[in-house]
Amino acid sequence: MSEKEIGKKLDRCLADGVVKLGTGLGLGIVFSVLFFKRRTWPITLFSGAGLGMAYANCQHDLRSHYLLHTSEQQKQ
Amino acid sequence: MLRVCLRGVKATAQKSSGRIRLTNVHQCREYTTGESSGASRVVTAGLLTVTGGIGGTIIYSKWDHKFRAAVERNVPYSEWLLGLALGPASQDAGLPTRKQMEFIQPPSMMEKQMKTSKAKSEKKLKETTEHGVQDSDPASSQPAQNIQAEASAEATQIISAISEVQSVPAPCDTEPTAAAETATVLQDTESAATAEPLRERPAEEVAARLAQQNQDEKDVIASLSARLDDSLASSAKATLQAIGAQEAALQAITHHTHKLKEAMEAEGPSEEKSTQWKDLEAALASRTTSVNDAKTALVKANEVLDSLKSVIDKSKGLKISAARPLILAAEENLHKMVVDLDKVVSKVQSAESEAKIVAQYSELVQEARQQFQREVSSLTPEIQANWKGLTGKLSTDDLNALIAHAHRRIDQLNRELAEQRVREQIRMEAALEQQRAEDQKALDKAIGTASQHVKEEARLEQERKLVELREVIEAEMRTQLRRQAAAHTDHVRDVLKVQEQELRAEAEQVLSSKLLEQETRYRQLTQEQLDDFTLDMNAAYARLKGVEEAIDSHVEAEEAARKAHQLWLSVEALTYALKTASAESPSMPLEDAAEAMRASCVDNDFALALASALPEESLKRGVYSEASLRARFNSLRSLARRVALIDESHNTLYQYFLSYVQAALLFEKQQEVPPTQLHSEDLDTFKLLSYASYCLEHGDLELAAKLVNQLRGEARRVVEDWLTEARLTLETRQVISLLSAYANAVGLGTTQAP
Numbered sequence: 170m171s172e173k174e175i176g177k178k179l180d181r182c183l184a185d186g187v188v189k190l191g192t193g194l195g196l197g198i199v200f201s202v203l204f205f206k207r208r209t210w211p212i213t214l215f216s217g218a219g220l221g222m223a224y225a226n227c228q229h230d231l232r233s234h235y236l237l238h239t240s241e242q243q244k245q
Numbered sequence: 246m247l248r249v250c251l252r253g254v255k256a257t258a259q260k261s262s263g264r265i266r267l268t269n270v271h272q273c274r275e276y277t278t279g280e281s282s283g284a285s286r287v288v289t290a291g292l293l294t295v296t297g298g299i300g301g302t303i304i305y306s307k308w309d310h311k312f313r314a315a316v317e318r319n320v321p322y323s324e325w326l327l328g329l330a331l332g333p334a335s336q337d338a339g340l341p342t343r344k345q346m347e348f349i350q351p352p353s354m355m356e357k358q359m360k361t362s363k364a365k366s367e368k369k370l371k372e373t374t375e376h377g378v379q380d381s382d383p384a385s386s387q388p389a390q391n392i393q394a395e396a397s398a399e400a401t402q403i404i405s406a407i408s409e410v411q412s413v414p415a416p417c418d419t420e421p422t423a424a425a426e427t428a429t430v431l432q433d434t435e436s437a438a439t440a441e442p443l444r445e446r447p448a449e450e451v452a453a454r455l456a457q458q459n460q461d462e463k464d465v466i467a468s469l470s471a472r473l474d475d476s477l478a479s480s481a482k483a484t485l486q487a488i489g490a491q492e493a494a495l496q497a498i499t500h501h502t503h504k505l506k507e508a509m510e511a512e513g514p515s516e517e518k519s520t521q522w523k524d525l526e527a528a529l530a531s532r533t534t535s536v537n538d539a540k541t542a543l544v545k546a547n548e549v550l551d552s553l554k555s556v557i558d559k560s561k562g563l564k565i566s567a568a569r570p571l572i573l574a575a576e577e578n579l580h581k582m583v584v585d586l587d588k589v590v591s592k593v594q595s596a597e598s599e600a601k602i603v604a605q606y607s608e609l610v611q612e613a614r615q616q617f618q619r620e621v622s623s624l625t626p627e628i629q630a631n632w633k634g635l636t637g638k639l640s641t642d643d644l645n646a647l648i649a650h651a652h653r654r655i656d657q658l659n660r661e662l663a664e665q666r667v668r669e670q671i672r673m674e675a676a677l678e679q680q681r682a683e684d685q686k687a688l689d690k691a692i693g694t695a696s697q698h699v700k701e702e703a704r705l706e707q708e709r710k711l712v713e714l715r716e717v718i719e720a721e722m723r724t725q726l727r728r729q730a731a732a733h734t735d736h737v738r739d740v741l742k743v744q745e746q747e748l749r750a751e752a753e754q755v756l757s758s759k760l761l762e763q764e765t766r767y768r769q770l771t772q773e774q775l776d777d778f779t780l781d782m783n784a785a786y787a788r789l790k791g792v793e794e795a796i797d798s799h800v801e802a803e804e805a806a807r808k809a810h811q812l813w814l815s816v817e818a819l820t821y822a823l824k825t826a827s828a829e830s831p832s833m834p835l836e837d838a839a840e841a842m843r844a845s846c847v848d849n850d851f852a853l854a855l856a857s858a859l860p861e862e863s864l865k866r867g868v869y870s871e872a873s874l875r876a877r878f879n880s881l882r883s884l885a886r887r888v889a890l891i892d893e894s895h896n897t898l899y900q901y902f903l904s905y906v907q908a909a910l911l912f913e914k915q916q917e918v919p920p921t922q923l924h925s926e927d928l929d930t931f932k933l934l935s936y937a938s939y940c941l942e943h944g945d946l947e948l949a950a951k952l953v954n955q956l957r958g959e960a961r962r963v964v965e966d967w968l969t970e971a972r973l974t975l976e977t978r979q980v981i982s983l984l985s986a987y988a989n990a991v992g993l994g995t996t997q998a999p
Contacts, residue, residue: 171966228898235893
């Protein structure tokens with residue numbers, strides 16, 4: 170069902186976002202603790218990075234139909 | 246730009262070439278300044294040679310016309326040049342008159358043969374006679390040759406009058422003779438033309454005439470030959486007689502002469518002398534008789550020969566060619582006889598002259614003897630003639646007287662001898678003169694006879710040659726005539742053949758046309774009959790067919806009705822199957838129903854096609870009902886609203902957010918009546934969705950699907966599945982409705998009118 174697609178995509182996005190955020194956060198915390206003397210900026214950096222990655226992934230996923238891969242282009 | 250370039254190129258080229266040319270000219274000038282005289286010398290030499298060549302050609306072509314013709318033929322504009330220099334090429338100037346005559350003669354002969362008009366032939370004749378006279382021997386030869394040429398002239402006349410083949414007369418010895426002959430030929434032809442106009446006699450008459458002529462000729466020849474033979478025989482007999490007589494005379498004369506000689510010389514006893522004299526007399530008598538006989542015989546022979554000659558002349562006057570050999574033979578015989586006769590006569594004459602001499606001599610001797618006798622008797626009368634036996638009886642006186650007489654006689658005789666010698670001289674001279682004269686006469690006569698004989702012989706020879714020649718000519722003419730006849734028969738045969746072919750073709754044509762007419766008429770009749778019969782047959786057949794068809798159609802109609810009922814039932818089953826769709830799940834798979842329907846319309850292509858047009862999905866899975874689609878659409882609508890801004894170019898996450906916000910903030914009518922025509926502003930997602938809702942609410946799935954089809958971008962992607970389903974449903978429904986309509990129609994169709 171094509172109408173369910175978008176819902177699925179969004180679900181994935183969310184899940185991915187949560188995961189990436191969490192991972193980022195965690196990694197940030199770890200790094201901050203380990204290497205950056207408990208500053209906050211690694212945490213925000215990594216979490217932001219995580220979020221950004223999630224955003225990019227989500228966008229890519231939502232866009233994926235409209236993007237033509239080079240293999241398809243070659244086929245065309 | 247291009248032109249400028251070209252101009253620049255040209256300018257550079259010119260400059261460079263100018264430079265080069267300058268250098269060349271410079272160089273040449275250097276050369277020419279050094280050897281200018283050499284070049285001019287070469288030029289003048291060349292010019293001289295060319296002019297010399299041209300002048301020489303012109304002069305030589307003036308002299309030799311063949312050369313001129315050759316030059317004119319091979320060199321293109323030489324005609325004009327030579328015409329300018331020499332005047333037009335004249336034909337007659339260079340040729341000698343003999344060649345001219347040659348040219349004119351054959352055309353004149355041929356012209357004469359081609360045209361029968363007298364005027365032209367006369368003109369040509371005059372020309373040729375003039376020329377003939379100019380160049381050939383003068384007219385003296387013509388009459389002499391006329392008789393000779395006559396036969397060949399006649400032959401050519403006949404041949405040339407009949408056909409167009411140029412026949413050459415028998416080869417003559419010299420050209421002037423030929424010219425004379427042709428002149429005489431033309432003269433003869435002219436006279437013949439003037440004498441009687443040429444008209445064609447019918448063939449039988451000609452044959453009859455020819456036969457008659459042949460018969461006459463044969464008769465004449467027969468009579469002539471008979472006459473000739475008679476006269477020849479008689480003349481031969483007479484001549485032989487004459488010759489015999491002459492020979493006898495000759496014999497007699499010789500005998501007589503011999504006897505005379507003997508008598509004079511012999512001094513035997515008197516009895517012998519008397520017998521001798523008697524014999525002599527007898528011989529003389531026989532001689533005279535024989536000479537007379539000979540003379541008469543000669544006269545008779547001459548008579549007969551004259552008559553023979555006259556006969557020959559007469560037969561010659563008849564001019565029949567076939568008799569010529571006979572005449573010739575007769576003439577030869579005559580000539581031989583004459584020659585023999587003359588020979589014998591001359592022999593006789595010589596014998597006679599000899600006899601005369603001997604006689605004179607004998608007379609003289611006699612006279613002397615007598616004289617002596619007389620003297621002796623005068624002196625001594627007693628002494629008898631035979632004084633030789635008296636030698637013992639004579640006395641001395643007598644002896645002295647006799648001696649004295651003898652001396653006196655001797656003196657007298659000496660004186661007489663001297664006198665006689667002188668007289669003898671004179672007489673000898675006179676006699677010689679006489680003899681010379683007689684000899685001359687005899688010689689003349691002999692010459693005359695010899696020349697006559699020679700002439701006669703020559704004439705005979707000529708006649709013989711003429712006969713031979715005539716025979717040859719006759720043979721040739723016969724071959725030519727035969728050839729003529731052969732050619733004529735060939736020509737006639739060809740003409741006949743052509744005519745036959747033509748006539749045959751005509752007859753065949755007529756026959757074929759008549760046949761064709763008959764055939765067409767026959768065909769027409771048969772065709773008419775056939776047509777009538779066919780018509781009747783067709784009518785009957787048609788009626789039969791009609792009856793059969795009616796029955797069949799009844800059967801068929803019943804069958805069709807049955808089938809239609811079956812079809813309708815199956816379609817109804819299909820429709821019912823369609824109705825089994827519930828709210829959420831699709832209908833049952835339509836395969837069975839479709840199969841059943843297919844079974845019921847096995848021979849119906851339309852129904853089969855329609856059955857095959859059912860989409861696979863509907864057969865396998867079934868279709869959704871309209872209600873379920875409606876419900877689905879409602880849920881879809883909000884989703885589509887939410888992604889209304891997203892398409893290929895706008896599909897970032899931010900756009901998604903914006904689109905969501907838009908959907909939250911924008912309010913449109915729930916359902917809007919779709920216009921009959923969609924304008925560009927109606928293609929907005931929200932509007933389309935409201936139109937589609939309206940349509941769905943009012944049961945128009947089709948229009949709703951169409952409207953939804955206008956969505957673009959992400960919204961379209963979202964509603965893709967719904968659209969597919971809707972399409973499926975619509976298709977299936979359409980097919981089934983078609984089928985049912987068809988089944989209804991068929992069913993209706995099968996109902997029979999009352």
